[in-house]
Amino acid sequence: MNVLLIGSGGREHSLAWKIAASPLLETFFCVPGNPGIAQHATCIDMDVDDHDAIVSLCREKGITLVVVGPEAPLVAGLSDRLEQAGFPVFGPSAAAAQLEGSKGFTKDLCDRFGIPTGAYMRLDNASKAKAYARQMGAPIVIKADGLAAGKGVTVAQTLEEAFSAIDECFEGAFGVAGAEVVVEEFLTGEEASFFCICDGTQVLPFGTAQDHKAVGDGDTGPNTGGMGAYSPAPVMTDELVQRTMDEIIKPTLAGMEEMGLPFRGVLYAGLMITESGPQLIEYNVRFGDPECQPLMMRLKDDVLMLMKAAVDGQLWTMSTRWKDETALCIVMAARGYPGTYQKGTPIGNLDEASADDGVEIFHAGTALADGRLVANGGRVLGVTALGASAREAQQKAYRAVDLIDWDDGFCRWDIGWRAIARES
Ligand code: AMP
Ligand code: GLY
Numbered sequence: 001m002n003v004l005l006i007g008s009g010g011r012e013h014s015l016a017w018k019i020a021a022s023p024l025l026e027t028f029f030c031v032p033g034n035p036g037i038a039q040h041a042t043c044i045d046m047d048v049d050d051h052d053a054i055v056s057l058c059r060e061k062g063i064t065l066v067v068v069g070p071e072a073p074l075v076a077g078l079s080d081r082l083e084q085a086g087f088p089v090f091g092p093s094a095a096a097a098q099l100e101g102s103k104g105f106t107k108d109l110c111d112r113f114g115i116p117t118g119a120y121m122r123l124d125n126a127s128k129a130k131a132y133a134r135q136m137g138a139p140i141v142i143k144a145d146g147l148a149a150g151k152g153v154t155v156a157q158t159l160e161e162a163f164s165a166i167d168e169c170f171e172g173a174f175g176v177a178g179a180e181v182v183v184e185e186f187l188t189g190e191e192a193s194f195f196c197i198c199d200g201t202q203v204l205p206f207g208t209a210q211d212h213k214a215v216g217d218g219d220t221g222p223n224t225g226g227m228g229a230y231s232p233a234p235v236m237t238d239e240l241v242q243r244t245m246d247e248i249i250k251p252t253l254a255g256m257e258e259m260g261l262p263f264r265g266v267l268y269a270g271l272m273i274t275e276s277g278p279q280l281i282e283y284n285v286r287f288g289d290p291e292c293q294p295l296m297m298r299l300k301d302d303v304l305m306l307m308k309a310a311v312d313g314q315l316w317t318m319s320t321r322w323k324d325e326t327a328l329c330i331v332m333a334a335r336g337y338p339g340t341y342q343k344g345t346p347i348g349n350l351d352e353a354s355a356d357d358g359v360e361i362f363h364a365g366t367a368l369a370d371g372r373l374v375a376n377g378g379r380v381l382g383v384t385a386l387g388a389s390a391r392e393a394q395q396k397a398y399r400a401v402d403l404i405d406w407d408d409g410f411c412r413w414d415i416g417w418r419a420i421a422r423e424s
Contacts, residue, residue: 001065004061011286030042031057090307093261099263138161141154141183142162145179145181208241209230224331323386326416327385327387359396361404381406
């Protein structure tokens with residue numbers, strides 16, 4: 001197969017690493033990629049928003065499968081454009097990507113098909129939104145409807161906080177993404193991420209994970225894209241996995257099909273495990289970043305074969321096998337992230353740091369400057385290790401972190417604490 005991967009983060013590096021191990025792979029390109037991905041694929045620096053240029057590239061390179069990593073190109077219709085031009089894509093249509101692109105769409109789907117989720121209302125002006133928030137009482141959750149780069153959600157402890165989040169949305173803090181808000185019941189429990197791959201009709205469970213969104217140890221400080229993750233999520237017992245499939249995933253996919261929007265690609269459910277069982281917090285239409293890194297390290301099967309089966313509508317022929325180990329990813333970020341940070345600071349000793357068996361360092365925001373590896377983003381590296389337990393995986397990953405020479409980088413020092421607490 002001739003594969004084109006879209007994206008440039010740690011998620012895409014781990015996908016590239018796994019795709020590169022497939023015997024089905026013939027040629028491999030990535031737009032735009034990063035220096036880590038360049039170890040596996042030819043990276044081409046092109047604008048992902050220029051769909052015509054991507055179609056031309058697919059023609060020129062004889063691409064037989066396009067794998068889209070991030071959500072933005074999916075919501076923008078890249079998958080539709082490529083399919084119209086005859087190129088198979090692992091990743092949903094823009095219409096199906098509304099599961100991530102519009103929180104209101106997903107809540108309405110839950111309502112229509114009886115999928116457990118918090119009570120909610122979609123509102124298009126501040127006074128109605130505030131009235132509903134007042135009626136529900138605090139704590140309460142305010143969400144901009146559209147894609148807001150992970151920043152559109154406020155878990156408000158007081159009504160004042162809720163009101164200012166509502167005002168912020170309607171005053172344009174999130175652009176068009178905030179033209180409508182979802183005001184949602186606050187759910188309590190432990191959060192977990194549940195992944196599956198779908199071919200429009202069939203669905204294959206694809207593992208569980210938990211991530212750490214807050215920047216600081218002890219889950220303190222502002223939220224980030226994710227400072228670390230591990231798989232599996234110990235909270236997700238076999239029974240909870242089965243309930244999630246039966247009560248959330250299957251009705252969603254059947255509902256999407258019924259609405260004429262069959263879903264193909266990765267469906268990532270953000271769950272709250274409440275006293276009454278799993279409830280849907282949100283859907284994403286792609287792998288999590290950094291959750292993908294541990295998932296790829298645990299997957300024994302050929303990811304390309306699974307993606308091809310999804311695109312061909314043949315998922316019913318497939319199953320997945322996973323290493324009976326925990327994989328844990330520690331994100332190293334540039335000092336200052338998620339606020340302002342410097343780019344261009346030098347990084348060294350990655351070869352020695354990743355020399356251990358079962359340790360991989362995935363590049364997220366790196367670049368080459370005069371032949372030297374430098375930081376080029378907020379989240380820069382995903383140091384990932386496999387271990388017999390979460391504790392062992394954590395120890396291995398931090399040993400690797402200690403060996404990395406990067407004065408300007410930092411990480412959290414407690415990634416996996418929840419899983420480790422369950423082990424002791
Ligand atoms: P989202 O972007 O929808 O994943 O929301 C970001 C984070 O906000 C989630 O990971 C949860 O920690 C929190 N959150 C979102 N919705 C709720 C809810 N209804 N109840 C409690 N916490 C929530
Ligand atoms: N790590 C959270 C996400 O990818 O959405």
